[in-house]
Amino acid sequence: xxxxxxxxxxxxxxxxxxxxxxxxxxxxxxxxxxxxxxxxxxxxxxxxxxxxxxxxxxxxxxxxxxxxxxxxxxxxxxxxxxxxxxxxxxxxxxxxxxxxxxxxxxxxxxxxxxxxxxxxxxxxxxxxxxxxxxxxxxxxxxxxxxxxxxxxxxxxxxxxxxxxxxxxxxxxxxxxxxxxxxxxxxxxxxxxxxxxxxxxxxxxxxxxx
Amino acid sequence: xxxxxxxxxxxxxxxxxxxxxxxxxxxxxxxxxxxxxxxxxxxxxxxxxxxxxxxxxxxxxxxxxxxxxxxxxxxxxxxxxxxxxxxxxxxxxxxxxxxxxxxxxxxxxxxxxxxxxxxxxxxxxxxxxxxxxxxxxxxxxxxxxxxxxxxxxxxxxxxxxxxxxxxxxxxxxxxxxxxxxxxxxxxxxxxxxxxxxxxxxxxxxxxxx
DNA sequence: CTTTGTGAAGTCCTTCACAGCC
DNA sequence: GGCTGTGAAGGACTTCACAAAG
Numbered sequence: 001x002x003x004x005x006x007x008x009x010x011x012x013x014x015x016x017x018x019x020x021x022x023x024x025x026x027x028x029x030x031x032x033x034x035x036x037x038x039x040x041x042x043x044x045x046x047x048x049x050x051x052x053x054x055x056x057x058x059x060x061x062x063x064x065x066x067x068x069x070x071x072x073x074x075x076x077x078x079x080x081x082x083x084x085x086x087x088x089x090x091x092x093x094x095x096x097x098x099x100x101x102x103x104x105x106x107x108x109x110x111x112x113x114x115x116x117x118x119x120x121x122x123x124x125x126x127x128x129x130x131x132x133x134x135x136x137x138x139x140x141x142x143x144x145x146x147x148x149x150x151x152x153x154x155x156x157x158x159x160x161x162x163x164x165x166x167x168x169x170x171x172x173x174x175x176x177x178x179x180x181x182x183x184x185x186x187x188x189x190x191x192x193x194x195x196x197x198x199x200x201x202x203x204x205x206x207x208x209x
Numbered sequence: 210x211x212x213x214x215x216x217x218x219x220x221x222x223x224x225x226x227x228x229x230x231x232x233x234x235x236x237x238x239x240x241x242x243x244x245x246x247x248x249x250x251x252x253x254x255x256x257x258x259x260x261x262x263x264x265x266x267x268x269x270x271x272x273x274x275x276x277x278x279x280x281x282x283x284x285x286x287x288x289x290x291x292x293x294x295x296x297x298x299x300x301x302x303x304x305x306x307x308x309x310x311x312x313x314x315x316x317x318x319x320x321x322x323x324x325x326x327x328x329x330x331x332x333x334x335x336x337x338x339x340x341x342x343x344x345x346x347x348x349x350x351x352x353x354x355x356x357x358x359x360x361x362x363x364x365x366x367x368x369x370x371x372x373x374x375x376x377x378x379x380x381x382x383x384x385x386x387x388x389x390x391x392x393x394x395x396x397x398x399x400x401x402x403x404x405x406x407x408x409x410x411x412x413x414x415x416x417x418x
Numbered sequence: 419c420t421t422t423g424t425g426a427a428g429t430c431c432t433t434c435a436c437a438g439c440c
Numbered sequence: 441g442g443c444t445g446t447g448a449a450g451g452a453c454t455t456c457a458c459a460a461a462g
Binding site for chain 4: 047051052054059063065067
């Protein structure tokens, strides 16, 4: 395995989780191995794209055979650093925040939500799952608790302020559920999830009656 | 306005809703006009990207001045066909389905959810919002009701089957909340929303302690 | 002087096509 | 024969840089 240095496209990283899901699906179908062609069918991405993407990180397949599902899954998890447990804190304990707190996806990817904050005095002290909601003014104290990920589930108007506080508290990445653009230092990865953005472009592709 | 024909990049369409949100924000700040440079600050997309994107559809700005917010918003809504009311139906009336049904974003973009289906006899007949949940076996009857958008909120295992039925019932687009890849004829636009995909790539960008 | 609109240049990403290996 | 891994070619998207307009 030579693996000379090449810049890894952001698009490749975006696709790795899709492959992971395709591999899970394959394994549930009873397969032990898959070829890039078969995986392509399951995930809707061309087989040579799949091979190229994987080639950035090593040689995981056997020519004439394909990929060992178990082994490739493990490799992708390692590439995405999903094998490390990350501590997360959520700000905003309203409907959205509560939904996020109970969403099982976080555990699957090794996120451990260990703190929740809100500005509403009626919510402070309340227990959601096994977490007691704290006063939003105490975010600064997170620094000692070594939180990796900050989750924003507050109204748009407070989103940037919350992001700034999370950055000060030392988070490495931010997951933003508020429908707005957020600025943060370059070293901090910000991902914004906004269903409305996907919704709004659907009609463009729909013929008018 | 010459506007010679050029293929419109998919990426441009993806950004139009973001501009729309930036314009809303500008108008809420009390502005009447914005330059591409100002809008760039609000949405985190370069000013020449913004100008190029808009240039695919016409000349909406005034040189030396910028864009009239009201007018540009209207134009983008028209481009995205957000000015037409679309009828939507949702399949799956569980937690996710109920949440989707009550999500206000649909109304904003002129989607009118007029039907809901579920396979669970205990849910059939129940009322959510102003909609009575129907038996999933009656999806075929949707054809007469001229539904434009089908929303999938069923377990992954049933997603493809549901998609096939929605296609037969004549939908023009599918919004898929199940965490899996779905196939449909090319004329039908499928958008899959899966938070887990965004979650799973976050750790890659986070330095390990 | 400011800001748009846009060809040209540059960058990034995908697909092709095939050598290399099983 | 079948399938991977990859340089080279091709295509798509972004940025540059500036003429044109207010």
